[in-house]
Amino acid sequence: MPLDVVWIxxxxxxxxxxxxxxxxxxxxxxxxxxxxxxxxxAPAGTFGSAAPGSVVDVGSVPD
Structure with a gap:
């Protein structure tokens, strides 16, 4: 499956x-x-509207 990778x-x-x-x-x-x-x-195409510099908010992750 093709994947989109976003570096943050x-x-x-x-x-x-x-x-x-x-x-x-x-x-x-x-x-x-x-x-x-x-x-x-995420699966390819998920981040189609994202571009370098876009703000990323993934919320909080429990310990």
Whole structure:
């Protein structure tokens, strides 16, 4: 399944990529655009309106 990957730094989108399933070795990889605080993955197309600089609010996560 293709995935959207969003790299997050300081509560904002630092970068976005759509990753395709790997069908041969070695699998390609996508590097982050720099230091990040978090990575969010979801089915491809989920973050269609997001762009670098967009604010990210994922709420609080329980311990």
């Amino acid at each position: 730094r300081d509560g904002r989108v630092a970068g976005i990529a759509t990753l395709q399933p790997c069908s041969s070795a070695p699998c390609p990889h996508e590097a982050s655009p720099g230091p990040v605080d978090a990575i969010l993955e």
